[in-house]
Amino acid sequence: MRSVHINLIRRAVVVVALLVPFTSAIAKNTYYQQFGQKAGIKAVVNRFVGYVLSDRRISHYFATTDIPSLKSALTDQFCQEEGGPCTYTGPSMSSVHRGLGVNEAAFNALVSDLIKGMDRQHVPLDAQNNLLSKLAPMESQIVTR
């Protein structure tokens, strides 16, 4: 009887061990799907950058920025962070933002514009939170004063 139990437990452990990589791959994929794949991410980035450029708190930072290339870099970055089939190939966050003099208030303002963009695009909250949780640790590389 005891050995039957042990066998069942062993089997259960094997099944769980086999399923974990699949379920985490599905969860990753789901965030990308929840964003509406590449087209949905592009739409979020368009809205987000639109809000940033008309946000008096931070628009001046972007006065000389090539906006189409910024949008394309952000789209790749967000797509990658949400588990989509994209790779961000631009420079590191610290080298891009070094010398821009970004402070914490500016960082928070930009994040609030991103949230507004995701809300307007009806991105589900767990996908929003997943992206924000990936971007939050970048703060220390972006905020320099």
Ligand code: HEM
């Ligand atoms: C989590 C927050 C942020 C992320 C993920 C992020 C990401 C990026 C990315 C991917 C680029 C394009 C890099 C390239 O391909 O050259 C970029 C550029 C830029 N970012 Fe950020 N950024 C963030 C926060 C901020 C903040 C708070 C500011 C200022 C308020 C800012 C100002 C800029 C500017 C001005 C550029 C363009 C630099 C240039 O024209 O060369 N960023 N950012």
